[in-house]
Amino acid sequence: MKSLTKRQSEILTFISEVISNEGMPPTRKEIALKFGFKSANSAEEHLKALDKKGYIDLQGGTSRGISINKSFLGIPIVGSVAAGSPLLAVENVEERIEFNGNIFSDSVDYFLRVKGDSMNEVGIVEGDLIAINKRKDVKPGDIVVARINDDVTVKTLFHLDKRKVILRPENKNYKDIEINPSIESFDIEGKCLGVLRNYN
Amino acid sequence: MKSLTKRQSEILTFISEVISNEGMPPTRKEIALKFGFKSANSAEEHLKALDKKGYIDLQGGTSRGISINKSFLGIPIVGSVAAGSPLLAVENVEERIEFNGNIFSDSVDYFLRVKGDSMNEVGIVEGDLIAINKRKDVKPGDIVVARINDDVTVKTLFHLDKRKVILRPENKNYKDIEINPSIESFDIEGKCLGVLRNYN
DNA sequence: TTTCATACTGTGTATTTATACAGTATAAAT
DNA sequence: ATTTATACTGTATAAATACACAGTATGAAA
Helix, strand or coil, X not given: CCCCCHHHHHHHHHHHHHHHHHCCCCCHHHHHHHHCCCCHHHHHHHHHHHHHCCCEEECCCCCCCEEECHHHCCEEEECCCCCCCCCCCHHHEEEEECCECCCXXXXXXXXXXXXXXXXXXXXXXXXXXXXXECCCCCCCCCEEEEEECCEEEXXXXXXXXXXXXXXXXXXXXXXXXXXXXXXCCEEEEEEEEEEEEECC | CCCCCHHHHHHHHHHHHHHHHHCCCCCHHHHXXXXXXXXXXXXXXXXXXXXXXXXXXXXXXXXXXXXXXXXXXXXXXXXXXXXXXXXXXXXXXXXXXXXXXXXXCCCCCEEEECCCCCCHHHCCCCCCEEEEECCCCCCCCCEEEEEECCEEEEEEEXXXXXXXXXXXXXXXXXXXXXXXXXXXXXXXEEEEXXXXXXXX
């Protein structure tokens, strides 16, 4: 898939926002207004470029006839994470789900498919999708996605300072994980906002 | 809230479908075409009626400027169920959540807020929202919403025939519930399609 | 070096669209 | 009995909108 220029990406984002906020795609004029273009034709040309690259579909002769290509919509589901690769790398994305609405308390950057039973006692079970918001500022009590030496894990954060991190599995059969960030490679990937489970 | 005529209701449904399928609201002409009106003004008048009754908001001077009033959109969340009242009765609906996308395997009629810990061992905990599809034809193994003598409960269906129903809590501390439908009042309200949990 | 993509302004216009006004007809409400 | 809401057709038009064509300028690719 062809990559977008900065401007094209901004415009695609704007279209997506307008659809989400106003319930309908913008007109050329509205795009021009937003970006300060003095001619609606600038918008027209960006739309054509986005269409040509396959990111949107333009319906000719129709007001607001812009639709965003579905394969770029929706929130990615991250399955097995290849060691060392960024969570959202293409090879880790299982699929995407269309998902809008204010269900979770913050914006969902991706869903992570849960493996194992280490969080069973708080109702997070194998196969569940957990909604993740990318952020570093997490506090004890939060359920977090962390990366320890290239290994991605979901646990409750119990303690966090420069010299010591304690991650707590929510299952009696597992022990707390204690990390020294100055020795081991450690990173917070995000905060768990909620759970989505689909039977069958 | 004022009630809608059959025609107005059909038109409201159509608008909602167009938004969902095409990603933008219809024009007056498109509404007229769909219903076989020979004049776009028929659509205009229905829109005005829907606006007046508060079901939609019309944005003047804007193409496709129709937005559906949020309070009629979305899927209802059913909280505490008043004894004897239908699950979806107004007094039982906590709020509604905007929710579209093909997350669950079937269409979600409502979300039910979970009370108690009787399903803890399959990861359904207090406060969770479970997605329910209204149906009677459930089979053993399904997690179902059932009504026993005006009491609404969520359990795994273990056995079901004319003389005996067994509902199984997924928690060692609870015992199976055995019902004789010819003596006790019993009804299947729906099937649990999945779980939605929102932290914080 | 020349082409091509990007990123704009500026002008023009056919078409789409919203929306008013004038009618007709029926059923429900006052 | 008369008004009001519903449910349409038919005509008209101002405004909104898409979109083509003609330019200018820049940087990257062939």
